[in-house]
Amino acid sequence: MIRAAHLHTCGEPPHPVAVDEPVAGEGQALVEVTAAPITPLDLLCASGTSYFGAPATPYVPGVQAVGVVRSSSRLSPGTRVWFPTSAGMAPGDGGMAELAVVADADLVPVAGTVADAQLAALGLSAIAAWTALALRGELAAGERVLVLGSSGVVGTVGLQAARLLGASAVFGAAIEPGAEDAALALGADGFVPLSRDDDVDGLAARMRDVVGEVDVVLDPLCGVPSSAAALCLAPRGRLVNLGSSAAPTATYSSTHLRSGSREVRGYTNNDLTAEQRLAALTAIEEHAAAGRLRAPHEVFDVEDVATAWTRQARGEVHGRAVVTFT
Secondary structure (H helix, E strand, O other): OEEEEEEOOOOOOOEEEEEOOOOOOOOEEEEEEEEEEEOHHHHHHHHOOOOOOOOOOOEOOOOEEEEEEEEOOOOOOOOEEEEEOOEOOEOOOOOOEOEEEEEHHHOEEOOOOOOHHHHHHHHHHHHHHHHHHHHHOOOOOOOEEEEEOOOOHHHHHHHHHHHHOOOOEEEEEEOOOOHHHHHHHOOOOEEEEOOOOOOHHHHHHHHHHHHOOEEEEEEOOOHHHHHHHHOOEEEEEEEEEOOOOOOOOOOOOHHHHHHOOOEEEEOOHHHOOHHHHHHHHHHHHHHHHOOOOOOOEEEEEHHHHHHHHHHHHOOOOOOEEEEEOO
């Protein structure tokens, strides 16, 4: 028997249970999980209201995890890996268990130079921030960057990644108390406080006072902040949207976009090739090991998964809740 988190009812937190050891099939690997984060995607899928539809329950959540290979046709036993899963999006279990069955092709070997909980906290959010800037945003050395939602894990990594990728100036913008101090502590050159009462023109004016013009906007928010940030784009600037935490839609000025050949681009981790995902995670781990990149997180034993889940859903965790198996 192994320990796992089981989600029995959509909209309620998972609970620790003892289950039989899973068995890997053709093309699958068996991984001894050490750390699995509770991500916004986990919460969305488990709510039963996502665009994927309500998941079949019970199931083991965990759309990503870190662990050590027990058996694989591709990697040697003992190889440390990070891996994604489709838990909550498709039938099957995720990474929040002592043993997880994973498609062999989805295993991403890592160096093991970063603590597993830290690497789990970075995970897909860090991959998204890094590749949205480097690949989709085509960030070039010397360009200026505005990171919306800079207090979240994607935004926190975005502030750091932009500088590591060569940005000459990086600015944050967020609504949470303490977000300005946190952004400046990470090296931001300025900060724009957001409010739920913001209107596009007023916020754009406040943004321009702080950032002037920027070449790339990293946008996990959408809504009014995205519309306002687009008005701060320099000619040939790119706004890369990778989320809708503020609102599902935004409006953009056609005149402003066309007059400077500015672009609004969409981003999803699902479009990454295995090679791109490996390259991003390798760079992330290297910078994290050197102390140049980090994600705030709190660690919970699997026995406390219900508490961790509830606190993450309520926004009471600083950064990411990470469930561990010790």
